[in-house]
Amino acid sequence: MPPRAYVSSVRSAAAAETRDRVIEAAAKILREGDSIARFSLETVAKAAGVTRLTVYNQFSSRRGLLEAVFDGIAQQGGLFQLADIMTMADPRAALDRLVEIFCAFWGRDPAVARLNEAMATDPEFAEAVRERNERRRKGLAALVDRIADKTASRQARRDAVDLIFALTSYPTFAALSAGRSRDQVCRLIQTACHAALAPLSKASP
Secondary structure (H helix, E strand, O other), rough: OHHHHHHHHHHHHHHHHHHHHHHHHHHHHHHHHOHHHOHHHHHHHHHOOOHHHHHHHHHHHHHHHHHHHHHHHHOOOOOOHHHHOOOOHHHHHHHHHHHHHHHHHHHOOHHHHHHHHHHHHHHHHHHHHHHHHHEEEEHHHHHHHHOOOOOOHHOOOHHHHHHHHHHHOOOHHHHHOOOOHHHHHHHHHHHHHHHHHHHHHHOOO
């Protein structure tokens, strides 16, 4: 029994190493490629030095590979920190920190732009990314509920969440990045988020 367990662990380690190599090769292609249309299991397999069947066995489809690349970039880009900020005592400070994390994520890796481009040509992948984005919306909703006065209406809270959700998206970050540094974009988005919260306060007209 022990020898079999050892062989199994070696195979698992080898499979994990291959998976990581394929994901990195795919991310590199996305960073350097001219168009998402050129992204395929075949091109990734060649870049990773494995067969197309190996890539297929690991990810099942182009969508599965794109999702794995997105999740890998998200992990490397610091999105794991979001769980911690949700426990911060000051929800407004937590929102500012959330904006910082997403600005750093959106601007960290050129592959993010290609992944967003892929959403326009791959409906299934677009749906997968939307599902991931909904996690951001849920986090924002929790923070807005903590920030809003008790008298704030449900519609006012929803409007604030939807607006801040749009402000913290990749398209907004990309649109504001022309001629601005990442820090400048971050501060601009934070200011806009503060304005979106204003109707939730009793002090607002």
